[in-house]
Amino acid sequence: MVGRIIGDIFLIIGGIFIFLASLGLLRMPDVYNRMQTSTKAVTLGAMSSILGVGIIHPAWLLKCILIMLFILFTNPVSAHAIGRAAYKSGVKLWKGSVCDKYGEHLEDKNE
Amino acid sequence: MNSLILFMALGLSVVLIVGTIIIYLSKDLLVAILGSAVISLIASIFFLILQAPDVAITEAAIGAGLTTGILLYAMKKTGRYEDD
Amino acid sequence: MPYEIHGLSVYIYVGLVMLGVIFSLIRLAIGPTAPDRVVATDILTTITTVVLVVLALFFDRQIYLDVALVYAVLAFTAVVAIARFLEGGL
Numbered sequence: 001m002v003g004r005i006i007g008d009i010f011l012i013i014g015g016i017f018i019f020l021a022s023l024g025l026l027r028m029p030d031v032y033n034r035m036q037t038s039t040k041a042v043t044l045g046a047m048s049s050i051l052g053v054g055i056i057h058p059a060w061l062l063k064c065i066l067i068m069l070f071i072l073f074t075n076p077v078s079a080h081a082i083g084r085a086a087y088k089s090g091v092k093l094w095k096g097s098v099c100d101k102y103g104e105h106l107e108d109k110n111e
Numbered sequence: 112m113n114s115l116i117l118f119m120a121l122g123l124s125v126v127l128i129v130g131t132i133i134i135y136l137s138k139d140l141l142v143a144i145l146g147s148a149v150i151s152l153i154a155s156i157f158f159l160i161l162q163a164p165d166v167a168i169t170e171a172a173i174g175a176g177l178t179t180g181i182l183l184y185a186m187k188k189t190g191r192y193e194d195d
Numbered sequence: 196m197p198y199e200i201h202g203l204s205v206y207i208y209v210g211l212v213m214l215g216v217i218f219s220l221i222r223l224a225i226g227p228t229a230p231d232r233v234v235a236t237d238i239l240t241t242i243t244t245v246v247l248v249v250l251a252l253f254f255d256r257q258i259y260l261d262v263a264l265v266y267a268v269l270a271f272t273a274v275v276a277i278a279r280f281l282e283g284g285l
Contacts, residue, residue, distance in 0.1 A: 008202070008204045008205075011204065011205075011208050011249075012204055012207065012208060014208075014245070015207065015208040015211035015212055016211060018211060018212055018215045018242060018245070019211040019212075019214055019215050021215065021238065022214065022215035022216075022217075022218035022219050022238065023218060025218060025219060025222050025234065025235065025238060026218045026221060026222055031228065031230045031231055031234065034222075034231065034234055035230075035234045038234065038238050039234075039237065039238070042238050042241050042242065043241065045245070046241050046242075046244060046245045049208075049245050049248065049249065050245065050248050053248050053249065053251070053252050056252065057252070059257070060251075060257060060260060063257075063260050063264065064248070064260070066264065067244070067248065067260070067263055067264055067267050070264070070267040070268055071241065071244065071267050074267065074268070074270075074271040075237075075241060075271070077271060077275065078237050078271045078274040078275055078278070079237070081274070081275045081278035081279065081282075082230060082233055082234055082237060082274065082278050084278070084282060085230060085233075085278040085279070085281035085282040086228075086230035086281070088281070088282045088283065089229070089230065089281045089282065089283075091228055091230055113253070115205065115206065115209060115253070116250075116253060118209065118213075119209055119213065119246075119250075122213040122216065122217070123216070125217070125220075126216060126217075126220055129220055129224065130220075130223075133223065133224055139229065141229055141277070141280075141281075142229065142232055144277070145223070145232050145233065145236050145277065146223075148236055148273050149223065149236060149239055152239060152240060152243045152270075153243075155243070155247075155262070155266070156243060156246055156247065156250070159247060159250055159259060159262060160250065162254070164258055164259055164261070164262050167247075167262045168261065168262050168265050171262060171265050171266045171269060171270070172265060172269055175266070175269045175270045175272060175273050176269055176272045176273060176276075179272075179273040179276055179277065180272075180273075180276055183276055183277065183280050187280065
């Protein structure tokens with residue numbers, strides 16, 4: 001019964017993080033802001049939810065940890081690929097952005 | 112069937128219908144490929160709700176990797192935007 | 196002991212995840228450029244993996260976790276392929 005309550009708490013935390021990630025995806029002004037705010041938060045929400053399921057059923061915990069590890073390894077790869085593709089395909093930064101390190105790096109490499 | 116799973120299926124069917132409308136209305140073929148990927152995701156969940164996990168595994172493997180790759184290769188050979 | 200799915204917390208959880216799916220779908224529909232839509236597809240992929248795991252909890256069958264495992268391994272290849280196409284490579 002204690003495991004059920006702890007698992008429910010983890011599920012609710014994961015649901016709140018998934019909801020906040022989607023809200024950031026809808027509200028942010030720029031491609032890079034949207035990608036940054038949504039990919040990290042949805043990774044945390046997914047891992048918290050799957051850990052909650054693994055705590056509710058302790059016999060499933062090993063497979064749940066395996067799914068968490070795969071999400072933790074594959075999600076930053078796709079986020080990095082999207083960011084790089086958005087910069088290379090010519091999407092402008094938001095006008096309130098402060099610094100552009102990747103553009104400076106490309107300029108240094110071209111000179 | 113439980114009412115909670117029925118509510119979930121109702122919300123996901125809205126996603127299926129809106130994804131189909133996005134595919135139908137878009138002039139950019141890359142957006143159409145993205146819509147077909149999303150429809151493949153939701154169809155996999157529906158196969159799991161209908162209690163067919165083997166079909167769901169096949170749909171995940173085919174729809175996630177293979178269909179998108181083949182459609183991207185074909186689009187690279189032909190052209191990205193539809194002509195009016 | 197099977198998991199009872201009549202508690203209030205499960206309803207709140209499913210409502211939050213469905214709101215997340217609807218918001219991501221709105222961004223997929225109205226996104227100004229193509230990378231916006233790719234980001235929305237990436238978020239929907241991860242949420243789909245979570246929904247598969249939670250459905251395995253609701254139906255109380257361990258074999259349903261294998262679908263989520265296959266999905267977590269394979270689903271990011273589509274997003275990476277589309278990103279490589281946008282970058283100009285492939």
